[in-house]
Amino acid sequence: xxxxxxxxxxxxxxxxxxxxxxxxxxxxxxxxxxxxxxxxxxxxxxxxxxxxxxxxxxxxxxxxxxxxxxxxxxxxxxxxxxxxxxxxxxxxxxxxxxxxxxxxxxxxxxxxxxxxxxxxxxxxxxxxxxxxxxxxxxxxxxxxxxxxxxxxxxxxxxxxxxxxxxxxxxxxxxxxxxxxxxxxxxxxxxxxxxxxxxxxxxxxxxxxxxxxxxxxxxxxxxxxxxxxxxxxxxxxxxxxxxxxxxxxxxxxxxxxxxxxxxxxxxxxxxxxxxxxxxxxxxxxxxxxxxxxxxxxxxxxxxxxxxxxxxxxxxxxxxxxxxxxxxxxxxxxxxxxxxxxxxxxxxxxxxxxxxxxxxxxxxxxxxxxxxxxxxxxxxxxxxxxxxxxxxxxxxxxxxxxxxxxxxxxxxxxxxxxxxxxxxxxxxxxxxxxxxxxxxxxxxxxxxxxxxxxxxxxxxxxxxxxxx
Ligand SMILES: Cc1cc2nc3c(=O)[nH]c(=O)nc-3n(C[C@H](O)[C@H](O)[C@H](O)COP(=O)(O)OP(=O)(O)OC[C@H]3O[C@@H](n4cnc5c(N)ncnc54)[C@H](O)[C@@H]3O)c2cc1C
Numbered sequence: 001x002x003x004x005x006x007x008x009x010x011x012x013x014x015x016x017x018x019x020x021x022x023x024x025x026x027x028x029x030x031x032x033x034x035x036x037x038x039x040x041x042x043x044x045x046x047x048x049x050x051x052x053x054x055x056x057x058x059x060x061x062x063x064x065x066x067x068x069x070x071x072x073x074x075x076x077x078x079x080x081x082x083x084x085x086x087x088x089x090x091x092x093x094x095x096x097x098x099x100x101x102x103x104x105x106x107x108x109x110x111x112x113x114x115x116x117x118x119x120x121x122x123x124x125x126x127x128x129x130x131x132x133x134x135x136x137x138x139x140x141x142x143x144x145x146x147x148x149x150x151x152x153x154x155x156x157x158x159x160x161x162x163x164x165x166x167x168x169x170x171x172x173x174x175x176x177x178x179x180x181x182x183x184x185x186x187x188x189x190x191x192x193x194x195x196x197x198x199x200x201x202x203x204x205x206x207x208x209x210x211x212x213x214x215x216x217x218x219x220x221x222x223x224x225x226x227x228x229x230x231x232x233x234x235x236x237x238x239x240x241x242x243x244x245x246x247x248x249x250x251x252x253x254x255x256x257x258x259x260x261x262x263x264x265x266x267x268x269x270x271x272x273x274x275x276x277x278x279x280x281x282x283x284x285x286x287x288x289x290x291x292x293x294x295x296x297x298x299x300x301x302x303x304x305x306x307x308x309x310x311x312x313x314x315x316x317x318x319x320x321x322x323x324x325x326x327x328x329x330x331x332x333x334x335x336x337x338x339x340x341x342x343x344x345x346x347x348x349x350x351x352x353x354x355x356x357x358x359x360x361x362x363x364x365x366x367x368x369x370x371x372x373x374x375x376x377x378x379x380x381x382x383x384x385x386x387x388x389x390x391x392x393x394x395x396x397x398x399x400x401x402x403x404x405x406x407x408x409x410x411x412x413x414x415x416x417x418x419x420x421x422x423x424x425x426x427x428x429x430x431x432x433x434x435x436x437x438x439x440x441x442x443x444x445x446x447x448x449x450x451x452x453x454x455x456x457x458x459x460x461x462x463x464x465x466x
Contacts, residue, residue: 002042002086006063010045010087013055018046018093029088033076033135035336036386037421037465041068041082046093050168050176050207053089057205058174060087064449067172069201071112071140074133075147076339077420079200083455083465091142094207097121105213106165106182111142111206127213130157133416134327142206148198150416152249152280152323155374157214159416161197166210169196172203172447182210195442200418201453203446219285220248221292222278222316225299226306230254230275230357234350237277237373239302241346245291249280250374251323252353257370260329267322270306275353277304277373278319326370330381336392338382338399338422342406343415346376355405356380363398377415400426419457421465427458 011019020026021043030040047053060067066086073080082088091112099108102125109118115129115136122128132151133139139149145167150159166180180186180193196203227233230252237250253261253276258269270276277299281291292309299307310316331337344352353369356378360367371378380402384395403413403426412430413419419427436458443450455465 002065006059006065007043009059010043010056013059014045014047014052018048020044029070029073029090030081032070032073032078032080034078034081034420034422035331036338037078037081037083039081039083040085041088042085044088044090046090048093050170053205053207054170054174054176056087056089057170057172060451061173061449064451066451066454068453069142069146069205071143071146072114072135072138074135074138075143075417075420077200077414077418077422079147079418079420079453079456080143081421083421086451089205091140091205091207095140098208100125100127102127104182105215107211107213108208109141109211110208111140111145113141115139115141115144122213123216126216128216129163129211129213130154131160131163134324141209141211145197145206145209146199146201147416147418150372150375150377152251152372152374154372155250156246156248156282161194163212164193164197164209165212167193167196167206168208169204169206172449172452177204180210184212198418200420200456202443202456203452217282217284219288220280220282220316221288222280222310222319223292223295223299224308224310224319225277225279225295225304226270226273226308227275227277227303228273228305229303231350231354232303233275233277234353234373236299236302236304237349238347240279240295240298241374243294243298245281245294247279247291247295247374248282249278250372251278251370252276252373252378253278253323253326253370254368256366256368257326257330260332260368261322261326264329264332265322265325267318267325269322273305278323280316280320323370330368330370330383334383334385336384336386336395338384338395339417340380340382340399340402340413341371341377341415341417342380342402342411342413343375343377344406344409344411346374348409348411349373349376349378352378352405352409352411356402359398359401359405363394365395365398367398367402372415375415376411403430421456424458424464
């Protein structure tokens with residue numbers, strides 16, 4: 001429990017109106033996008049600038065108070081749960097887009113900018129920021145950087161780390177550092193920028209980022225391929241890429257999710273399909289037309305039972321809206337959802353899909369899936385109920401087997417959601433102990449008092465979070 005005098009100090013530093021301790025507020029900030037974790041902080045604060053934030057970190061470091069950075073709270077690994085209590089440091093009031101530099105195709109933004117707001121502003125200049133996590137209505141730039149988020153467009157364009165050129169970061173000890181810069185190339189000693197990216201808020205607080213942008217493509221086209229067998233859908237991903245096309249997006253949606261989307265918001269998706277793949281190509285219109293033809297040919301040749309080309313932008317937007325709805329529809333009627341984001345070398349996607357189906361049968365569980373198939377990424381979601389001990393136990397065993405399968409097929413247990421609290425147990429089984437030791441040394445160097453989002457990625461305590 002934080003002392004009253006510390007609350008007064010925080011009020012002095014960030015302003016009384018930006019410090020919250022009411023039970024309602026503490027409860028609100030005890031959650032994130034996971035359905036399995038909750039823990040209340042002692043206080044929630046909203047700093048307005050870097051200087052104040054630095055003072056907060058100096059105070060917290062001196063008093064050894066845990067600090068959990070938080071953006072939109074949309075992560076699905078428990079990353080922004082204040083599991084050790086202390087301070088939730090919410091970046092959402094640091095939300096200015098400071099500069100859009102069209103000539104250099106760059107933007108400078110504060111960490112609390114919501115991705116959707118940035119997307120809309122950039123579009124006015126004919127620009128875009130490619131990483132597009134499907135939570136972009138709520139996810140912030142700081143959270144996206146901390147998780148190295150991916151999304152459908154990352155197949156062609158790459159993930160967040162490929163679009164962060166520079167950052168201002170507040171270290172756990174309160175120092176303000178600037179990493180990287182505003183150039184495309186930068187080889188000045190160790191690449192500390194990329195140690196902070198994907199560090200899940202455990203090494204420092206990102207306050208500002210210089211982002212690389214792209215020009216909005218003049219044309220784009222969407223294709224939906226419908227499959228009677230989900231494994232064939234998985235195989236089609238590689239077949240299309242082998243044909244020489246790199247689509248912007250290849251997304252996978254299985255039968256259960258298709259039906260849940262249709263119940264939530266009818267889009268006319270094929271409810272009897274075992275799975276669909278959604279493809280998008282973008283670029284010069286002639287290239288887009290040709291690439292679309294190739295995708296259609298390949299899908300027909302390799303087992304799609306139906307291929308639909310979106311006839312208008314409106315229809316294409318409907319297909320993509322359906323994909324977004326799918327990410328939320330999974331949570332609709334289920335108390336607890338274990339959403340994973342295993343990622344394998346693309347050619348192994350079919351065996352991963354097959355294994356998930358086998359595990360669903362073996363454990364008699366609903367294991368449903370969608371994912372950024374073009375990246376070899378799958379989000380198998382296990383529907384369970386944490387209050388039903390036996391069912392939940394079965395679900396975690398199945399999840400363990402999915403992780404083992406991903407590793408067996410040459411993949412990783414997280415492609416984009418991070419480890420947080422949710423996957424610690426599994427990380428310990430898959431990480432090289434020497435690599436973990438190096439990570440721990442980096443953590444101790446930057447955060448000697450272990451105040452920055454403690455207990456995340458791995459646990460230092462004798463009694464780790466479950
Ligand atoms: C419906 C849905 C769809 C999703 N789709 C995708 C997807 O397609 N791709 C994908 O990658 N993810 C996806 N996610 C997961 C999630 O949205 C991303 O991880 C996102 O990047 C989190 O951003 P946020 O601002 O909500 O961060 P939060 O959830 O607030 O925090 C995430 C982590 O980042 C840390 N953090 C936050 N801000 C900062 C900061 N300024 N400095 C340092 N650390 C910070 C937190 O401590 C925490 O560890 C989805 C989630 C949902 C609910």
